[in-house]
Amino acid sequence: MFDVITIGSSTRDIFLKTFAFRVVESGESPNGRLECVPLGAKLEADDIFFSTGGAAVNAATTFARQGFSVSTLSRIGNDGNGDEIRKVLFREGVDLSNMITDRGQKTAVSVVLLHGLGERSIVVYGGATDYWSAEDISSKSFNTRWLYISSLHGNFDALHEIIRRAKKNGVKIMMNPGVRELSSPQKLISLLQSVDILMMNREEASQFSGIPFKNEKEIFKKIDELEPGIFILTDGPNGAWVSDGRKACYAKPYKEKWVVDRTGAGDAFGSGFLSGIMRRMKDKKNMKDLQTEDIAYAIRLGSANATAKIEGMGASFGLLTEYDFIHGARWQSLQMKIEDVIM
DSSP states (O other): OEEEEEEEOOEEEEEEEETTSEEEEOTTSTTSEEEEOOTTOOOOOSEEEEEEEOHHHHHHHHHHHTTOOEEEEEEEESSHHHHHHHHHHHHHTOBOTTOEEETTSOOEEEEEEEETTSOEEEEEEOGGGGOOOHHHHHTSOOOEEEEEEOOOTTOHHHHHHHHHHHHHTTOEEEEOOOHHHHTSHHHHHTTGGGOSEEEEEHHHHHHHHTOOTTOHHHHHHHHHHHOSSEEEEEOGGGOEEEEOSSEEEEEOOOOOSOOSOOTTHHHHHHHHHHHHHHHHHTTOSSGGGOOHHHHHHHHHHHHHHHHHHHTSSSTTTTOOOHHHHHHOGGGSOOOEEEEEOOO
């Protein structure tokens, strides 16, 4: 039995870094900022970098480095980019028996437009990841304790089948939905009662809840009421809020040495958080047995993993091993604010 199976996208990532991208304030963006280039301009890149990414790959890398047995259920093409993803996961010790090769589609590619200060925008070609089906799921065995589900590019038939089979077999679920799932809030809401841990970033949660981006406390409260388990709201460099329905914890991130690239930081936090929960669940029967100190431990591991990641290029850079976290003096404490949840 696996400790966890990650489900979602696998991508080949191409990073283009330049200070020529301009960041401007704008009401046209949910977070109030746009990354811009002059139309028709020919810009010079300061650096180019190739990596693997996608939430399923990123999360699986963390789980493997944290010492858990992990498999990945994802879709790739029969091409060089797909081969590279397989090689990287194999080197990390991730089981590949659930990987699906679509011979009629190309592997997904993300072009990361990276500003010199570490912020970025991403252009995504979905490729094989756009073609999820319920048949992909029915042929797989969920012989695992946890599922870590990211985006299935809006395929709710496949998502329903995953959750139905997971609940039938007593498998716990952490979900980090993508843009296409969030664009159908009523369909997503109907699934939340079966989710043990839900994670969104502030921009996604604003879209999902319909509450303006600036009202983070209202966003957090509304979604926390919809999700019976643990809800995580991340906000990049501003930290994260976590509620288990009894206590709400807020923590600012660890101080980074420098910021190189934030791509994959959300995946690093989510997979690090679940790694902490799985470790603390080993001597507990169910989620309700988790105490506030267990949630705090998971937040600390998630935050440490995300901070280490942003200090280098690529979504898997710096992802912590179990030894790194336990013995790294840098990660031994994190200031948190904890208060009762008021419904």
